[in-house]
Amino acid sequence: MNTLFPFALAIPEGIYFSAFLVFLFLGVILFLNILRQKEGRYAFPAAVHVAAGVLAILARDIMTLLVAWEVLAFSAFILIRGTGTARGRRISLRYLVIQVTGGVFFFFAALLHFGETGSLVTGILVPSAQPFMVAAILIKTATMPVHFWLTQAYPSVELSITPLLSVYTTKVGVLTAAQLIWISPAGFPVLAWLGAGTAVGAVILALLQHEARKLLSYHIVSQVGYMVAGIGLAAGFSAMAATAGMFHLVTHTLYKALLLLVAAQAVHHRGHEDLTRMGGLGSRRPLLLLCGIIGAAAISGVPFTSGYASKYLLKEASQAQPLVTYLLYAASVGTGLSFIKFTHLLFFNRANPPSSDPSKTRAPSMVPLVLVAGITVLIGLFPHAVPGVPRRAFFTPSSLLSALLPLAASALLWMVLKKRLTRPATTVGRAGTGAGGVHATDTRAKPFPGKAHAPGTRLRRGARTLHNLGPQAQVLLFLLVLAVTAGLLWPR
Amino acid sequence: MESPVIRVFLTRLTAGFLCLLLSLGFVVLLLDAGRHRAQTIPTQMEEPYTARSVAETGSINVVTAILMDYRAFDTLGEATVIFASVAVAAAILGKPGSPSNRTMGLLSRRQLSALLPLFFIFPLFVIFHGHLSPGGGFQGGVSLAVLVILIHVAFGDRFGEEVIPHRILALSEYGAAIGLVGIGFVGIFQGSAYLANVAAGFPRGTAGTLASGGVIPLLNLLVGMKVAAGLSSIYVHLAGHEAENVPEKRR
Amino acid sequence: MMQTAAYLTAAGVFAIGLYGMLTQRDMIKICISISIMDSSFVMALVAAAYVPGGAAPIAGFEALRFVDPLPHALALTAIVIGAGILAIALALTVAVYRHYGTTDIARLFIATREDS
Amino acid sequence: MNHLPVLVVVIPVAGAFLISLVDTVRPAFKSTAALLVATAHSTTLVAAAYRGMTGPALLYSVGEWIAPVGISLMVDSFSAFFLLLLAIGHLASALVRIESGDRSEWARKSAALIALFFAALSGITVTADLFNLFIFVELATVCSIGLIARKRHPGSAVAGFVALMAATISGALLLFAVLVLYVATGTVAMPLVAQAAPDLPAHLHGMATAAIIVSFGIKIGLVPMHFWQPRTYHAAGTTVAAILSAFGLKIHVYALLRLLWFPLQAPVVLPGVYSILLVMGMVNILTGHSMAMIERNLVRMLAFSSIAHVGYILLGVAAAGRIGGSAAVYAVAAALFHTGMHTLMKSALFWSGHRLIHLSRSSRIMDLGGIAWRAPGSIIAFSLAALAIIGIPPTGGFASKWFVAMAQQALLPVLVIGAGTVISLVYYGRFFLIATRRDPPDSFPAPHPLSLRPRLQTAVVLALAVAAVMAGTRDVQVRSLLLRAAEGLVDQADFVGPALIGRGR
Known part of the structure; x- marks a missing residue:
């Protein structure tokens, strides 16, 4: 008799090893960052979150992976509900329900897989389990139709929590997909299309955002779309695509954490999240500017940054599906545009009400940023140094050109659209009330909508009324059930 | 349309009918059970207590x-x-x-x-x-x-x-x-x-x-x-x- | 024939008890209905024990056949259990009456619902 | 002769008498006596369970009268598992229920009633006689109504009366089924009825089965027959509701399974029953969880959750009946796994909820906002047990759902299980969020003057919750135990029947 939870763990190899290193590194850095912010009550859930993320990449059996999924979800739930406002509670519960729904799909898939093979070792699932697993992955990776949990939850937590949240949940989804999924019904790479579509769609939505972390959250969705596309392409088209997707995971995790840390610093100074009212940080915080530029360049795929290398690999791998490639190019254009906007508004825009004095920042708060930025740069310059990256010439003229073209397009678009993109948010009364994003946006938390008109009210009332059935009616019901049961059991 | 008296009467009629039906069903079952026992179990074995x-x-x-x-x-x-x-x-x-x-x-x-x-x-x-x-x-x-x-x-x-x-x-x-x-x-x-x-x-x-x-x-x-x-x-x-x-x- | 008649009587009594339980709103009357239902089961048990021409199961009697003694013993037990149930039903009724001053179960049921 | 099967019934009965006597003569020692009785009973139960689990089925003839004339008791590995649950239950409820200040008549009698209740449950578990089973079921009914209708709560007498009406119908149907089986087979001893069952006319067999299913369905809250349960549990209060739901309900499930498999031989003779149970199980899961989701009262929410979890057990059972053969053992073991887990989880939930309700003096969920910060131990236990009952890996609740789902042949029940997980997450998550909110009302009402022993209670509850969580990672040991128990149910006709007959005079 095999145990259900063998907790088989092993240090992974190849590109997964680099992912493991990144998970560990960012986990430690961001955890210390949280501790440094004197957010003591987050220490335990944050530690559990990090541990679960690392567990996910060490897991060698499906059950351990599922445990890691659920622990990630629950620890994130605690982290998100942290501020404890009504809106925070609602968002966190929604987050949890979505995540556990993903876990339930995983449960179905694991059940079917185990039922057919009798084994729980990590590997490609049986075909009947694949659709359920895809559903689970779509939820976990926040692929487009079900991305809302991420874009709602991540911007609404404490500043120091968002980078930590961005590291694991979606990435573990990608990781699971890379290990368990191999689906292309009738030769059609579902995941690749969904992923590429998400990459484009989320970028378009990101362009419309004015809040720093909301914008970055949409970019998480978009970038995870790249990875999902990579994993999806791996299913039957190109073995390298999975590696490319995983490599993108490694690079993206780093630069997204960096960007979120930068955003956190900025928001901390301003006390609000509205990008159009920030500006002017560039001259006062040169180090922050540098980090921000590195992150923005990396996510836009500027040559000699880490994002360039991983996106190059992805586009190489997607040659078999040209349309996917084009979608990814389109996403690159949007990403570039979006981050020109981001850096412009954050650093170079004219400070549009005068800001509080940011120059008193203590040096230690910059340590995590500098570390992550350094690693991002190193990966960009020496992509082969990352374990598991295939030997390939990254910096050929044609590849550089293919990376620069979308950037040129972004720059062009920026010229055209600058006014429209940097127009201040029209909504008045979003004035910041404190450092936490939740407070800044809490005014939107509606009181209970008119109760009588809430959907399902009539259903609820009906169910309650039914459950106050009088005693004699209950007795009658017993007899009716007896009659029905007897009728069903009457020999035929 | 219908007065409460009639409604109560109809309810009670239905209830009474149901009760009678149910109890008659019980009787039929008990009689069937008795018949089954008479067929399967020999009479002398019927009752283990009195003799001993x-x-x-x-x-x-x-x-x-x-x-x-x-x-x-x-x-x-x-x-x-x-x-x-x-x-x-x-x-x-x-x-x-x-x-x-x-x-x-x-x-x-x-x-x-x-x-x-x-x-x-x-x-x-x-x-x-x-x-x-x-x-x-x-x-x-x-x-x-x-x-x-x-x-x-x-x-x-x-x-x-x-x-x-x-x-x-x-x-x-x-x-x-x-x-x-x-x-x-x-x-x-x-x-x-x-x-x-x-x-x-x-x-x-x-x-x-x-x-x-x-x-x-x-x-x-x-x-x-x-x-x-x-x-x-x-x-x-x-x-x-x-x-x-x-x-x-x-x- | 005899047995059928006894069964039918028991069934009639049972139907009366059940009918009372289904239609009466007064807790005392429901208690009475419960008691009537118990009696019907005792009657059914005794009817089940019936053997044509059987004597009471006492070894002193000189008889060819005895009725089945086991259902009689079970009937005694069932009576006592019925009495116990009836006692707590009455106790509940008294308690309810002391508190609310009524024994109308339908009204009490609505008055004591928790989730309104 | 090994006297354990009769001792597990007689010791608590004598204990209840003793508790009453002590209460009349020296009221101060009542709690001590209750604890002693619980300890003695639990020890006996564990010994009997050990014997039943390790050896062959333990048979006992009360008064040395063998089956046709006398009453036989039987402890096989299947009943041993439930005896184990009862051992946990009696000891834990005695520990939790020790009250220091309450001098009301109900509090004085409740100790004896709890001992009697557990005696009745033990009796249901060990007896191999249909009429004896009826007696113990009625005894359990009487005791449970006494526990429900406590005086402090004005609506409780009404709820007790409604429960009594339901129990009357349930008892009448059980007695009717016993009577039909007696008239048809000439005996009330389960092994002999089991021998005769395959030869019964099909309609007699079917009707007796229907009566028994409805009878126990009322007790365990199969869905169209569950309406009285939430009200009853709410009126009973959390301490008693835990005993009723976590232990009483399980033993009635046991009785249903035992009757279906053993005297009625349903898997062989009447496999159609299991399709009905399968549908009922799914309906139970969906109804129970949805009602719990819209419920605004903590106790009623947990009661609906109990109704839902009966559904999971039934799914496993139904699968076992439909498969038949050796695979049925696995399905029954899955159902038993969920039974055991639900016992641990639900008692932990109710008893930790008790502390929260006690502190806020209200069981409405909205009134419990921020209560967690005043009873951290209880909320930890509650959260752990809730994690388990939602079915989050690697807790025992997940493992049991996994095995129940594993046993299903169709996809639909599995999907229902998944849906149940998500719905239950919603309401437990919501409660957790409300209980741990950081903006509590300015002042809670003063806690109830009767202080139970919070530390002891919290320790017991934490132990139960941790056991429920740990069972998932110790699933190999748990499953080997459960497979042994399931064999007792599925294969019992092969060895217990001949054993009893062979020893008859």
Whole structure:
């Protein structure tokens, strides 16, 4: 008799090893960052979150992976509900329900897989389990139709929590997909299309955002779309695509954490999240500017940054599906545009009400940023140094050109659209009330909508009324059930 | 459209129809079951008790033999049910307090005080002759309880409480119950099974005499005590008003 | 024939008890209905014990056949259990009456619902 | 002869009498006596369970009268598992229920009633006689109504009366089924009925089965027959509701399974029953969880959750009946796994909820906002048990759902299980969020003057919750135990029947 939870763990190899290193590194850095912010009550859930993320990449059996999924979800739930406002509670519960729904799909898939093979070792699932697993992955990776949990939850937590949240949940989804999924019904790479579509769609939505972390959250969705596309392409088209997707995971995790840390610093100074009212940080915080530029360049795929290398690999791998490639190019254009906007508004825009004095920042708060930025740069310059990256010439003229073209397009678009993109948010009364994003946006938390008109009210009332059935009616019901049961059991 | 009277009438008609249908179904099933048994089981094997009960238990009343010996465990269970319902009644109603002093008329009381001692003969006879004739601990115990209730009704609850205090009722119930359980253990100590009678070394005696049937008369006595005390205290609880809890809300 | 008649009587009594339980709103009447239902089961048990021409199961009687003694013993037990149930039903009724001053179960049921 | 099967019934009965006696003579020692009785009973139960689990089925003839004339008791590995649950239950409820200050009549009687209740449950578990089973079921009914209708709560007597009406119908149907089986087979001993069952006319067999299913369905809250349960549990209060739901309900499930498999031989004779149970199980899961989701009262929410979890057990059982053969053992083991887990989880939930309700003096969920910060131990236990009952890996609740789902042949029940997980997450998550909100009302009402022992209670509850969580990672040991128990149910006709007959005179 095999145990259900063998907790088989092993240090992974190849590109997964680099992912493991990144998970560990960012986990430690961001955890210390949280501790440094004197957010003591987050220490335990944050530690559990990090541990679960690392567990996910060490897991060698499906059950351990599922445990890691659920622990990630629950620890994130605690982290998100942290501020404890009504809106925070609602968002966190929604987050949890979505995540556990993903876990339930995983449960179905694991059940079917185990039922057919009798084994729980990590590997490609049986075909009947694949659709359920895809559903689970779509939820976990926040692929487009079900991305809302991420874009709602991540911007609404404490500043120091968002980078930590961005590291694991979606990435573990990608990781699971890379290990368990191999689906292309009738030769059609579902995941690749969904992923590429998400990459484009989320970028378009990101362009419309004015809040720093909301914008970055949409970019998480978009970038995870790249990875999902990579994993999806791996299913039957190109073995390298999975590696490319995983490599993108490694690079993206780093630069997204960096960007979120930068955003956190900025928001901390301003006390609000509205990008159009920030500006002017560039001259006062040169180090922050540098980090921000590195992150923005990396996510836009500027040559000699880490994002360039991983996106190059992805586009190489997607040659078999040209349309996917084009979608990814389109996403690159949007990403570039979006981050020109981001850096412009954050650093170079004219400070549009005068800001509080940011120059008193203590040096230690910059340590995590500098570390992550350094690693991002190193990966960009020496992509082969990352374990598991295939030997390939990254910096050929044609590849550089293919990376620069979308950037040129972004720059062009920026010229055209600058006014429209940097127009201040029209909504008045979003004035910041404190450092936490939740407070800044809490005014939107509606009181209970008119109760009588809430959907399902009539259903609820009906169910309650039914459950106050009088005693004699209950007795009658017993007899009716007896009659029905007897009728069903009457020999035929 | 339809008046409530008609609606109630129709509801009741439906309910009555359903009840009749259900009970007729029960009858059909029971008759079928009887027919099935008549077909499958030979008649001489039909009934295992009558032929052997005298030899095995010493009780000529087979029903008592079954109740107090063959299936004495059932009896223990039902004695426990009585015990439990007394406890439940007490738990629900609280301590009986402020007994009412309503009595019967003088004539009835006079007659009763003369007759009551005689009335006690019958239940005792029923209890002690349980293994010889129809009757036994339950029947006798219930008759005894009726007498206690009669005292309460005729002479007032206060007098009843004075003559037979509730505490005594409770104590005798607990005592009888513990005795009942304790006698069962004799079988275990004698190397036989729980609630064993003759197998545990109780003398079988001569069938048909008062001192026969091993432990059966003793069990009858204890069950009688227990049932009498239990039912009387249920009455006391039901009839007595609780002192501190007069009706607060009337709707 | 005899047995069928006894069964039918028991069934009639059962139907009366059940009918009372289904239609009466007064807790005392429901208690009575419960008691009637118990009686019907005792009658059914005794009817089940019936053997044509059987004597009472007492070994002293000189008879060719005896009725089945086991259902009689079971009937006694069932009576006592019924009495116990009835006692707590009455106790509940008394308690309810003391508190609310009514024994109308339908009204009480609505008055004591928790989740309104 | 090994006397354990009868001792597990007799010791608590005698104990209840003793508790009452002590209460009358020396009220101060009542709690001690109750604890002693619980300890003695639990020890006996564990010993009997050990014997039943390790050896062959333990048979006992009360008064040395073998089956046709006397009453037989039987402890096999299947009943041993439930005896184990009862051992946990009696000891834990005695520990939790020790009250220091309450001098009301109900509090005085409740100790004896709890002992009697557990005696009745033990009796249901060990007896191999249909009529004896009926007696113990009625005894359990009487005791449970006494526990429900406590005086402090004005609506409780009404709820008790409604429960009594339901129990009357349930008892009548059980007695009717016993009567039909007796008239048809001439015996009330389960092994003999089991022998005769395959030859019964099909309609008799079917009707007796229907009566038994409805009878126990009322007790365990199969869905159209569950309406009285939430009200009852709410009236009973959390301490008693835990006993009723976590232990009483499980033993009635046991009785249903035992009757279906053993005397009725349903898997062989009447496999159609299991399709009904399968549908009922799914309906139970969906109804129970959805009602719990819209419920605004903590106790009623947990009661609906109990109704839902009966559904999971039934799914496993139904699968076992439909598969038949050796695979059925796995399905029954899955159902038993969920039974055991639900016992641990639900008692932990109710008892930790008790502390929260006690502190806020209200069981409405909205009134419990921020209560967690005043009873951290309780909320930890509650959260752990809730994690388990939602079915989050690697807790025992997940493992049991996994095995129940594993046993299904169709996809639909599995999907229902998944849906149940998500719905239950919603309401437990919501409660957790409300209980741990950081903006509590300015002042809670003063706690109830009767202080239970919070530390002891919290320790017991934490132990139960941790056991429920740990069972998932110790699933190999748990499953080997459960497979043994399931064999007892599925294969019992093969060895217990001949054993009883062979020893008959």
